[in-house]
Amino acid sequence: MARSCTICGKKISLFSPALILKDGSICKDCFSKIGLTGSFSDNSWAQRQNSNELKSLIEKGDSIDTKAENATFKLSLKKSKAKVNQEVADERERNNKNYQDILSTFNNDNAQKFDKYLFDSNKQQVLKKRTLLDNEYKLISYSDIVNYTPIQRGEKIHKQHTLTRAVIGNELAGSVGAIVGAVSGGKDFEYVNKLGVIVNVKDNSTFSIYFITTKTKKGALLDMAFDNFDQICALLDGIIDSNRLNIKIGKDDPFEKIKKYKELLDNNIISQEEFEAKKKQLLNL
Numbered sequence: 001m002a003r004s005c006t007i008c009g010k011k012i013s014l015f016s017p018a019l020i021l022k023d024g025s026i027c028k029d030c031f032s033k034i035g036l037t038g039s040f041s042d043n044s045w046a047q048r049q050n051s052n053e054l055k056s057l058i059e060k061g062d063s064i065d066t067k068a069e070n071a072t073f074k075l076s077l078k079k080s081k082a083k084v085n086q087e088v089a090d091e092r093e094r095n096n097k098n099y100q101d102i103l104s105t106f107n108n109d110n111a112q113k114f115d116k117y118l119f120d121s122n123k124q125q126v127l128k129k130r131t132l133l134d135n136e137y138k139l140i141s142y143s144d145i146v147n148y149t150p151i152q153r154g155e156k157i158h159k160q161h162t163l164t165r166a167v168i169g170n171e172l173a174g175s176v177g178a179i180v181g182a183v184s185g186g187k188d189f190e191y192v193n194k195l196g197v198i199v200n201v202k203d204n205s206t207f208s209i210y211f212i213t214t215k216t217k218k219g220a221l222l223d224m225a226f227d228n229f230d231q232i233c234a235l236l237d238g239i240i241d242s243n244r245l246n247i248k249i250g251k252d253d254p255f256e257k258i259k260k261y262k263e264l265l266d267n268n269i270i271s272q273e274e275f276e277a278k279k280k281q282l283l284n285l
């Protein structure tokens, strides 16, 4: 395809010398005006220019030392790369420091540890710790935990596959206190190959905490895993119940709130003492 010079408009035939710009080509007549010969150095310089820039250079008529220009360009490229590298390193260091600060506050609070997750009841937050394979840490607020699915996979002594734990109901009355202790424990299992929980978070993300991921026979190791499993289930039940209570009772005026607490009292979800305490608090007695 025939090219035209972007400066003077003349056709440039296939075999005549030309310099390729970012947005066109220029003919030999034009590039000679600024002292170029079509050398390798001229070519690599031209690739970084556009027609308008070249037009004004040709109008000025100054000779361009493309070797010097290229050297300067390389140097500035090198400098900006070094700057980016430094910024990345700085960012990594800031991130490291943030993580270490957060981690130490969780440790100071004696957060409960399950696999790589720390549950801090003071902060009402979960910290997903960094691991060798995963440098990302994450904070999850207790109030963002929606529900969870217990995972127990293995083979029972009586050769029944899988045991499903009671599913948490949506009814407030059915959920408070009803779930803790519902797990059968590891006693019935001959071996277990998966044990843990999948936790659902408000933003539709999930995270999983596993205590057993390979076939494990009955014994101390499995007992310990089931202890951890029971603990995390109890903890999550508590978090989820308290989130539900907050949603149910959050926005109303004091009188409406007292009515709701009365309902909870009538359904034996809270005790008379708890109800009286709440009532006093809400009426400023």
Ligand SMILES: [Zn+2]
Binding pocket: 005, 006, 007, 008, 009, 010, 026, 027, 028, 029, 030, 031
């Ligand atoms: Zn031309």
